[in-house]
Amino acid sequence: MSKGKNLWGGRFKGGADPSFAEFNNSFAFDRRLFEVDVRASVAHCNGLVDAGVLSVDEAGKIKGALQTILDRGQGGSYFDELESEDVHSFVEGRLVELIGDAGRKLHTGRSRNDQVATDLRLWLRDAIDQLGARLRATQEALLELAESKREAVLPGYTHLQRAQPVLFAHWCLAYFEMFARDRDRLIEIRRRVNVSPLGSAALAGTSFSIDREAVARELGFEDISRNSLDAVSDRDFCVEFVNACSLIMVHLSRLAEDVILYSTSEFGFFELGDAVATGSSLMPQKKNPDSMELVRGKAGRVFGRSVSLLTMLKGLPLAYNKDMQEDKEAVFDAFDTTGACLDVATLVLQNVEIREDRTRDAASHGMMNATELADYLVRKGMPFREAHDTVGRIVVHAIERGVELQNLSLDELSSISTLIDADVFATLSLEKTLETKAQTGGTSPARVAEALVAARESLLS
Numbered sequence: 434m435s436k437g438k439n440l441w442g443g444r445f446k447g448g449a450d451p452s453f454a455e456f457n458n459s460f461a462f463d464r465r466l467f468e469v470d471v472r473a474s475v476a477h478c479n480g481l482v483d484a485g486v487l488s489v490d491e492a493g494k495i496k497g498a499l500q501t502i503l504d505r506g507q508g509g510s511y512f513d514e515l516e517s518e519d520v521h522s523f524v525e526g527r528l529v530e531l532i533g534d535a536g537r538k539l540h541t542g543r544s545r546n547d548q549v550a551t552d553l554r555l556w557l558r559d560a561i562d563q564l565g566a567r568l569r570a571t572q573e574a575l576l577e578l579a580e581s582k583r584e585a586v587l588p589g590y591t592h593l594q595r596a597q598p599v600l601f602a603h604w605c606l607a608y609f610e611m612f613a614r615d616r617d618r619l620i621e622i623r624r625r626v627n628v629s630p631l632g633s634a635a636l637a638g639t640s641f642s643i644d645r646e647a648v649a650r651e652l653g654f655e656d657i658s659r660n661s662l663d664a665v666s667d668r669d670f671c672v673e674f675v676n677a678c679s680l681i682m683v684h685l686s687r688l689a690e691d692v693i694l695y696s697t698s699e700f701g702f703f704e705l706g707d708a709v710a711t712g713s714s715l716m717p718q719k720k721n722p723d724s725m726e727l728v729r730g731k732a733g734r735v736f737g738r739s740v741s742l743l744t745m746l747k748g749l750p751l752a753y754n755k756d757m758q759e760d761k762e763a764v765f766d767a768f769d770t771t772g773a774c775l776d777v778a779t780l781v782l783q784n785v786e787i788r789e790d791r792t793r794d795a796a797s798h799g800m801m802n803a804t805e806l807a808d809y810l811v812r813k814g815m816p817f818r819e820a821h822d823t824v825g826r827i828v829v830h831a832i833e834r835g836v837e838l839q840n841l842s843l844d845e846l847s848s849i850s851t852l853i854d855a856d857v858f859a860t861l862s863l864e865k866t867l868e869t870k871a872q873t874g875g876t877s878p879a880r881v882a883e884a885l886v887a888a889r890e891s892l893l894s
Contacts, residue, residue: 454518459758463520464512465765469555470520470548471503473652477543477631480648484641486542491535498531499524520552521545542643544635546665546753551631553761555652557674560768561623565616567775568681569892572612574782576888579605583882585789586796586863587702595799598866601787603876604691606884611684613891615677622673629654630664636752637661666752668742671760675739678771682732685774689725692781696722701791706784709777724781728774735770738763793863800828800838802861805869809860813852823850 449457478495481487487495502524505511517523528536585601629649632639638661645657658664695702705722713719745759803824810820827849831838834845839861846853859865871877874884 457518457755459519459761460512460517460523462762462765463549464523466520466549466552466556466761467506467512467524468503469552469559470524471499471506473548473551473555473631474524474539475499476648476651477643478539479651480632480643480645481539481541481641483647484542484643486641487538491538494532494535495528495539498528498536501531502527519545519549521548542634542639542641543631544633544665546635547630547633547661550633550665550667551629551652553764554626554628554630554654554670557626557670557764558623558653560764561619561626561674564678564681564768564772564775565619567772567779568612568616568619571775571779571782572609572616572888572892574779575605575609575612576885576892578782578785578787579609580885582787582789583878583885585787585792586867587792588796588799588801589876595795595801597801597804598796598863599876600867600878600881601789601792602881602885606881606888608684608688609888611687612681615681615684618677618680622670622677624655625673626670627653627655628658629656630658630667633658633661633664636665662752666749666754666757668746668757668760671764672739672742672746675735675742675763675767678735678767679732679739681771682735682774685771685778686729686732688778689729692725692785693722693729700795702788702795704786704788705781706786708784709781724777728777731770731774735767738767797863798837800831802838802863802866803828805860805866806838806857808869809857810850810852815850815852 448454475496478487478492478499482489482492505527512523515523515526517526525536525540528539530536579602582601586598587601587604588595589597589599589604629645629652631648631652632643632645649655649657658667692703692705694700696705705720705724709722709724710720711723713721742760742763745756749756806827807817807820807824810823811817815823827838827841827846830845830849831841834841839858843853843855843857846857868877868879871880873880
């Protein structure tokens with residue numbers, strides 16, 4: 434491996450200690466910015482031509498060499514042939530190797546400070562688009578599962594106690610909504626990411642008449658930064674992205690917890706397919722939900738990346754400081770981990786069996802129609818608070834009898850409230866309990882059917 438030349442050596446008489454050089458170098462991880470660094474260099478080259486800094490001939494040599502570097506970079510061994518401090522010195526070193534002095538002119542009017550900020554924004558813009566597509570795939574899997582099980586009923590819980598029955602599709606759509614918000618957040622963040630800092634140079638701006646707007650347009654940016662000090666030291670967009678990843682992981686972890694819980698023998702609502710489960714090295718009967726346990730566990734890893742970014746930034750003076758080199762590993766790992774967890778969650782949703790007999794049976798027990806009975810009494814003219822108390826006494830009576838509310842006799846019910854008549858039993862049925870939740874956002878079959886259609890349309894937009 435040959436040793437590349439640092440971009441800052443003129444001021445120094447001696448070389449850096451090897452251990453410090455290794456500690457200082459970032460090429461091991463920022464090489465992921467290689468392609469966007471080349472793209473941004475091409476745009477900067479064109480800006481230098483328009484500013485009269487480079488001739489058309491020089492620019493042609495530079496852009497031709499940059500394309501060669503980009504092509505050769507498709508092979509992994511290319512990066513191992515030149516020892517470099519970072520991706521920027523690697524690209525410049527290769528450029529000088531290919532075309533000599535013309536390559537040394539490319540960095541005119543540019544600093545690694547605005548260069549890395551530009552690269553990271555370009556990379557993150559693409560990463561956001563990729564993550565949005567993976568979120569969409571998870572939503573698609575939820576929607577397909579919901580549509581395939583339109584009649585399935587699930588007990589709904591609060592405090593992990595059975596509360597009221599819901600359609601299984603309604604449960605799926607709850608997670609669909611969470612991921613829809615995640616996609617919206619990414620879109621909002623992308624707008625703030627898509628601002629070009631190139632032309633801010635080290636911190637004070639450039640003295641060359643580079644048309645920053647034209648360079649930004651070439652790179653697909655929607656706007657340019659308005660303050661050079663802020664532009665090179667801003668990493669808000671990194672924090673926002675990793676925070677958005679953290680919320681995605683919150684939602685994935687909640688989904689994982691439900692799937693893990695419902696796959697236990699005690700619940701028995703779900704069974705994971707062999708493609709997304711593992712066994713025990715000792716106990717032959719075991720089928721473990723390792724896929725979703727890992728998703729749940731990796732949430733903490735992404736949260737940690739958010740904390741590390743905030744902590745790194747909180748005490749930095751203007752403008753750029755080397756602390757900010759820590760931004761990239763946090764962003765890269767948050768993207769990698771969140772994307773992998775979305776892919777696994779999608780796979781699980783495509784390989785899970787819903788045991789509808791168990792879910793329906795569970796939704797029919799536990800007196801989850803108690804609220805329906807209270808609402809019945811309200812419709813008969815009783816104030817709700819009194820109805821709540823009355824039904825509480827009926828529940829106690831049913832518990833003592835060891836039966837569900839609908840299994841009490843009319844005489845038993847009417848002995849506690851004379852407002853109760855024979856029509857109460859239709860009210861207490863599972864079907865009626867679901868049907869009455871007919872307001873927008875409710876779990877009635879009609880509302881859920883509409884919500885499924887709306888969800889499908891939202892994926893097409």
